Amino acid sequence: MFTHVVLMKFADFADAAKAKSLLEGLANTIDEIATLTVALDRLRTPVSYDLCMISTHADVEALRAYQSHPAHLEVAGWLKPRLAARVVVDY
Numbered sequence: 001m002f003t004h005v006v007l008m009k010f011a012d013f014a015d016a017a018k019a020k021s022l023l024e025g026l027a028n029t030i031d032e033i034a035t036l037t038v039a040l041d042r043l044r045t046p047v048s049y050d051l052c053m054i055s056t057h058a059d060v061e062a063l064r065a066y067q068s069h070p071a072h073l074e075v076a077g078w079l080k081p082r083l084a085a086r087v088v089v090d091y
Contacts, residue, residue, distance in 0.1 A: 001034070001058065002057045002058070003056050003090070003091050004057065005091075006053045006054075007052055008052075008053070008086050009050050009086070010084060011082055011083070013050055016040050016050040017040065019078075019079055019082070020038045020040055020051060023036070023051075024036065025075075026072060030069045032066040033056075033057065035054075036053070036056075037054045038052070038054075039051070039052050
């Protein structure tokens with residue numbers, strides 16, 4: 001099992017809720033996603049990121065297939081101009 005963790009900080013926090021909805025929709029579209037959890041930060045402290053996404057995949061090839069899937073690329077195209085910062089951990 002391969003886990004993909006992404007933290008996102010939005011230029012406008014109001015975009016985080018729509019991002020959550022768009023990301024959750026990928027679970028029904030992309031077979032290479034084994035599990036998907038998307039959560040919004042509740043405390044909004046100075047060091048908090050706005051959204052955390054954790055997905056699992058059978059292996060690194062499945063993660064790469066997810067990342068190059070047209071539905072993922074469409075969501076990423078919406079996200080990128082709205083992000084102030086993003087960090088990723090894959091293990």
